[in-house]
């Protein structure tokens with residue numbers, strides 16, 4: 001295939017938040033930039049398209065508190081130097097974003113707990129990505145859609161060109177520097193199954209179908225140093241009726257702490273009221289993944305209605321627990337006896353779903369330690385739940401300048417990485433709401449700037 | 458409800474249920490906060506939400522679930538369709554709601570036949586003895602009688618429509634604070650500003666063009682109306698008779714309004730032609746073009762009349778202008794004009810809900 005393109009200064013693999021931040025910053029430093037996005041135009045923007053906010057340091061949310069939060073969720077699996085650098089850099093993300101067309105809104109209804117720490121994008125992540133793509137067009141950045149990076153030519157640690165598959169044909173695109181911002185491998189079903197075995201087939205993918213980890217794999221094969229746990233992913237409990245891919249935010253279900261969750265056998269398996277839901281919803285993905293057929297059922301009664309965000313899929317309803325169990329295709333007797341035992345164990349208390357209240361069970365394995373109320377007021381409602389994968393942790397190792405560390409690499413590199421593909425350097429475990437976009441924005445900008453510098457040398 | 462309209466409400470309910478679980482568009486307009494105050498979406502709720510929507514299309518371009526995503530979320534189109542359904546639904550007399558079905562054609566036929574008749578009739582009339590003496594052509598009492606009757610009918614039809622809307626959306630009594638809040642929203646076209654950046658109209662780029670042309674149209678219309686009212690006061694209270702001098706209040710107001718009412722509709726027409734077909738209801742183009750055209754023709758004939766009022770063309774021009782004005786007024790309750798009425802009523806309802814919500 002003949003070379004259709006001139007050599008660019010910077011080639012960006014990916015088309016999400018990190019990719020566009022890098023592209024804009026490289027273009028702002030005077031470089032010619034090409035963005036290669038594997039999704040078609042309507043679906044551009046990767047998982048960033050599904051986001052709603054970004055966490056940022058401010059007078060109201062100082063560095064040490066931010067870092068303490070990060071340290072807590074990662075259980076210390078973070079590089080403090082990189083993490084603190086990211087946190088400090090997050091303080092000036094907002095002005096930069098505003099100057100590139102992004103607009104913000106008040107924190108969304110039902111998210112007051114994030115008001116102090118997170119900035120919400122007006123219209124959500126797709127609107128943010130639209131702003132960036134429009135800013136890119138104004139800067140004459142070339143954007144290829146439906147264009148997948150399928151190979152990277154890397155010689156002695158230096159990037160030369162990328163092979164891009166478009167319309168069934170392969171193009172060779174040369175550039176002086178590469179920014180890899182192509183996300184994780186969460187939508188690569190084969191890869192997921194390699195790690196988690198057959199249960200992975202029952203996982204739902206919350207975001208884009210295009211994050212197949214191809215660029216990540218290519219980099220690792222070409223000698224990039226891996227970073228982040230290859231066997232971990234962030235997964236939450238979502239409605240089992242959500243589409244296999246791309247169901248996004250609306251498939252989440254917040255009813256878990258207000259009732260009980262049973263598995264296929266009609267048995268409870270974990271404390272539904274362990275902590276406030278925003279702090280706990282991320283462990284439920286893994287919990288469900290460990291259950292038979294990777295499915296669970298949240299059961300509440302009519303008292304719980306109105307206490308959680310409305311769900312997209314209607315609840316399955318029954319006038320008795322037995323009827324509900326039958327409709328959910330669960331063993332009726334088992335569910336009834338689980339609910340009976342639960343109801344019998346509920347101790348009296350003052351219910352308040354906004355705080356850690358004192359409502360708990362006594363003598364029930366496993367206990368429910370907060371928000372335990374008898375499930376006794378029909379109609380009874382049930383929602384099927386499955387693990388929904390948000391992102392994977394495996395990435396490439398980078399330093400503070402976003403350069404990708406190569407095995408035994410003493411060659412000054414022209415390969416940079418930003419976003420989820422390197423988030424494991426900072427977020428080795430767990431998750432902090434809004435931090436994915438922080439990492440992408442901070443490292444995207446750094447990678448763009450450094451790639452521009454490398455291209456000029 | 459005709460069966461094809463049922464589908465609109467089923468779809469509206471589906472959309473609002475998904476949006477209510479997402480809420481990303483909360484900051485764009487009044488529709489989303491109003492949606493969040495509800496858990497069920499009956500036709501009455503959807504009609505109210507539809508009239509709160511000004512079709513800025515922000516929530517279409519921002520939606521991660523817009524087609525071809527399998528959720529196929531397209532709020533602006535569905536609400537546009539429901540909006541027209543609601544105009545017909547609230548119309549008085551009910552049978553006249555049918556006017557919304559082929560509105561463009563209806564108004565086109567009415568307007569052209571009225572103008573043709575007026576032209577033919579007007580050309581028979583000799584110029585009056587006194588130059589620019591309109592009442593030499595049509596006596597003042599006749600003009601007032603004719604337009605007074607039309608105005609009374611229009612006012613009644615619109616009032617009944619609004620009352621139906623208000624009852625259906627279970628509105629309570631109207632308070633002063635509510636009125637003030639809604640009036641501010643209406644007069645400033647607050648939502649068409651979208652926080653300073655303007656609408657994503659006619660395409661995905663933000664632009665204030667629509668708001669500006671709408672302002673020209675709205676205030677042009679208001680100035681023309683003011684001009685006529687001032688003239689009526691001059692005539693009946695002070696006994697000052699037309700024609701008024703070029704620098705008199707009625708003429709200055711009328712001329713300024715007329716120019717606004719030419720530039721505004723022309724701009725809106727130009728935007729409409731370029732409007733992204735995905736974010737509107739393609740079947741409503743006739744409705745929109747008809748109203749834009751009728752305003753334009755009324756204003757154009759009015760301005761021509763002003764310029765040529767001393768010439769031999771005056772009788773014909775006057776007849777044509779009055780015919781256009783008559784058709785415009787008569788069709789006000791059965792054309793695009795009502796969007797302003799129901800939208801204002803919806804904003805009032807919104808103000809009421811917000812206040813109620815706060816105190817609860």
Ligand SMILES: Cc1cc2nc3c(=O)[nH]c(=O)nc-3n(C[C@H](O)[C@H](O)[C@H](O)COP(=O)(O)OP(=O)(O)OC[C@H]3O[C@@H](n4cnc5c(N)ncnc54)[C@H](O)[C@@H]3O)c2cc1C
Nearest residue numbers: 014015016018046047048052149182183419420434436437
């Ligand atoms: C439902 C949901 C909600 C979320 N909400 C938030 C939130 O509110 N706040 C937050 O901070 N984080 C949130 N996250 C996490 C967040 O989405 C990620 O952390 C962030 O989007 C990562 O940005 P990125 O640019 O690295 O990757 P992405 O935005 O996923 O972009 C990766 C891009 O690479 C492209 N690509 C992949 N492979 C190739 C290839 N071979 N060739 C070319 N292009 C390729 C993809 O098409 C895509 O455009 C959410 C995630 C999900 C799923």
Ligand code: SF4
Nearest residue numbers: 476479480481482520
């Ligand atoms: S239009 Fe789309 S993005 Fe906006 S609230 Fe509805 S579902 Fe969410």
Ligand code: SF4
Nearest residue numbers: 486510511513514516
């Ligand atoms: S089109 Fe504009 S006004 Fe209508 S619902 Fe969407 S954002 Fe609101």
